[in-house]
Amino acid sequence: MPKDANDKRPLSPHLQVYRPQITSVLSISYRITGVASAFGLFILALWLLSIADIGIAYDGLLDIMNTGLGRIVLYGLAFCHLFHVIGGIRHLAWDFGLGFNLKTVSITGWLSVLVTLGLTAALIMATLPNSMDLLP
Amino acid sequence: MSKPSKHWVFERIFGGLFYALGLWFVCAVTQLVGTTQLEAKAWLAEPTNTALMILFVISGVLHHRFHLQEVFTDYIHNAGVYKAASCLLKLVSVVLIAAGIFAIYTVTITG
Numbered sequence: 001m002p003k004d005a006n007d008k009r010p011l012s013p014h015l016q017v018y019r020p021q022i023t024s025v026l027s028i029s030y031r032i033t034g035v036a037s038a039f040g041l042f043i044l045a046l047w048l049l050s051i052a053d054i055g056i057a058y059d060g061l062l063d064i065m066n067t068g069l070g071r072i073v074l075y076g077l078a079f080c081h082l083f084h085v086i087g088g089i090r091h092l093a094w095d096f097g098l099g100f101n102l103k104t105v106s107i108t109g110w111l112s113v114l115v116t117l118g119l120t121a122a123l124i125m126a127t128l129p130n131s132m133d134l135l136p
Numbered sequence: 137m138s139k140p141s142k143h144w145v146f147e148r149i150f151g152g153l154f155y156a157l158g159l160w161f162v163c164a165v166t167q168l169v170g171t172t173q174l175e176a177k178a179w180l181a182e183p184t185n186t187a188l189m190i191l192f193v194i195s196g197v198l199h200h201r202f203h204l205q206e207v208f209t210d211y212i213h214n215a216g217v218y219k220a221a222s223c224l225l226k227l228v229s230v231v232l233i234a235a236g237i238f239a240i241y242t243v244t245i246t247g
Contacts, residue, residue: 035207038200044193045232048239051176052246058173078162085158088151095148123162127169 022109030087033080040077078123083116147202154195161192180243193236201229 018024050058064070090108093099099108137145164185168176179185204225212218 031207034200034203038204041196041200041232044196045235045239048180048189048193048236048243051173051180052239052242053173054239054242058176081158081162085155088155092148092152123166126166 022106026087026109026112030084030091033083033087036080037077037084040081043074043077075120075124079116079120082119082123083112086112086116086119143202143205147199147206150195150199150202153191154199157188157192157195160188177243177246180240186240186244189240190237193240194233197229197232197236201225 046056046061050056050061065074090099090105090112093108099105164179168179171179180189205222208218208221208225212221
């Protein structure tokens with residue numbers, strides 16, 4: 001927001017009046033996953049504090065993370081992080097003026113979705129067996 | 137460099153740094169699932185991991201701070217609310233970085 005309230009800046013487009021397209025859907029998803037990832041920082045901080053025995057018990061935190069809801073939140077965050085990281089490649093390329101061709105945008109868009117889903121599935125499969133050992 | 141272009145450049149610098157460290161973090165944490173507190177402590181106390189984790193916390197928080205600031209700019213149209221939200225964002229960022237580094241530091245000295 002500008003310091004001077006009269007300094008009119010263009011508003012962000014109103015999402016609901018446009019037909020969803022891969023470009024617009026990925027654009028807003030990129031934002032949403034970025035914001036969601038920020039909540040992961042709180043968990044990161046809690047986890048580090050728990051390792052150091054400051055204010056929160058390590059085993060207690062792990063117990064919470066290992067509940068069904070905890071897993072859903074963690075895997076959801078992992079998905080958001082990966083989505084944003086993969087999408088970030090496209091955004092960085094755009095910053096250098098690359099890949100703006102509509103067809104290219106569409107292809108890289110769908111590709112980023114596939115890669116994100118694949119990596120999230122791989123991450124879940126890599127960590128799920130270990131966490132099962134922790135369950136009573 | 138103007139303030140907006142500084143913001144643009146720094147968001148990308150911390151984004152890039154966070155990017156590389158994020159890949160390291162995902163690999164590391166995937167290995168750490170199911171470890172005991174002692175094992176996690178020993179892992180974090182290793183100098184490489186200590187250094188990377190500190191950088192990860194700082195770059196992660198700063199990148200998100202830039203990102204959220206931008207979201208606020210786009211969607212909060214009330215000057216007062218915007219100012220309050222921005223201050224809160226700054227405060228939370230500082231607290232998160234401080235808490236993270238304090239925890240890492242404590243682990244390295246207590247082992």
